[in-house]
Amino acid sequence: MDTEVSRDKLKMYTPSIIAPEPRSKRMGLAEMLGLKSNVIPIIAGPCGIESKEQLKSVGNYLKSKSMKLMRGGAYKPRTSPYSFQGLGEEGLEILREVGEMYDLITVTEVLDVRDVDIVAKYADVLQIGARNMFNYQLLKEVGRQNKPVLLKRGVCATVMEFLYAAEYIAAEGNKKIILCERGIRTYETSTRYTLDISSIPIIKKEIDLPIIADISHSLGRKDIISPVAKAVFAAGADGIMVEVHPNPKEALSDGFQQLDFMEFTSLLEGISSYLKAY
Structure with missing residues (x-):
């Protein structure tokens, strides 16, 4: 009975922008970001940008592994107001410099x-982080930008609420949206x-947007990150963070929860072998 109710609720979602009828060809992550099809779609990098030296070290390493996507927080939403909040605009300047480098x-x-x-x-x-998935004014504002938006699922959000959040962005004209399953609170x-790995195939049945999974924040531990990464790709994810x-x-x-370079190399090798065999 509960399953049927859940399905009925999902049917209430009536996409008008991000899931056109008849359905268009799905735009994958590589196509949206202008990547070559042989690039493994992994967004990697530190939780927070701490210094230019730190990010240059990461950037140089990612480049050596033929990675093309780098993350790094300049503004950090922390649970405690006394925790490191990020470098702000200085961090953004470092991010751009290292990215170009x-x-x-x-x-x-x-x-x-x-x-x-x-x-x-x-x-x-x-x-857009998990804490801001319900920040509709922020969603509208990034929807007015001509840049891809990575939208993370809120920890208490249903799949339907997640999809409607994406609609807020698309309704402002920006359809370059990358969905990110980030884990829910149970x-x-x-x-x-x-x-919630099941959300990946469910969402891919509903809309024509790429979806990735943030396996670091969702797990909060790194000892099981390799099998979970493989499971995410098996479920149909377009990439991981x-x-x-x-x-x-x-x-x-x-x-x-952050991997050092040796641990990431091991993860990358495991994923590469898995994707070749899958």
Whole structure:
């Protein structure tokens, strides 16, 4: 009975912009960002930009692994007001400089309507974090930008609410939207959040947008990141987001879930082998 109710609720979602009828050819992540089809779609980088030296180290490493997408937080939404909040515009300047230096597409979060223009000035992709998925004014504002928007699912959001949030962006004219499953809050405590892998095929049946999974923030641990990454791709995800840091033990935020270079290399090799065989 509960399953039927859930299905009925999903049917209430009547897409008008991001899922046209008849359905158009699905635009994948590589096509949306102008990547070559042989590039493994992984958005990697530190949780927070801490210094130019730190991000240059990450950028150089990602370049050596033929990666094309780099994330890095300049404005950090932290649970505690006393935690590292990011470098702000200085961090954005570093992000752009390192991105240009190593020919990397940059992704960073915008927290406030007042910061949209300045973040868009420096970053290639604007990220809306889980905490702001319901911030409709912010969604509208990034919808007016001519840059791809990476929209993360809120921790308490249903699939239907997630899709409507994407509609807010598209309704303003910006259809370059990348959805990101980031995990939802449940009773389970073995991971930071519960990664709702089932949302990936469900969403791909409903709309014509690429969807990735943030396997770092959803798990909050790195010992199971490789099998989960493979499961995400098996479910049909267009890519993943993972945090990488030169020295996670010294990271100013979320060091426990960030991979060092050796760990990321191992993850990349495992994913590459899996995708070739899949």
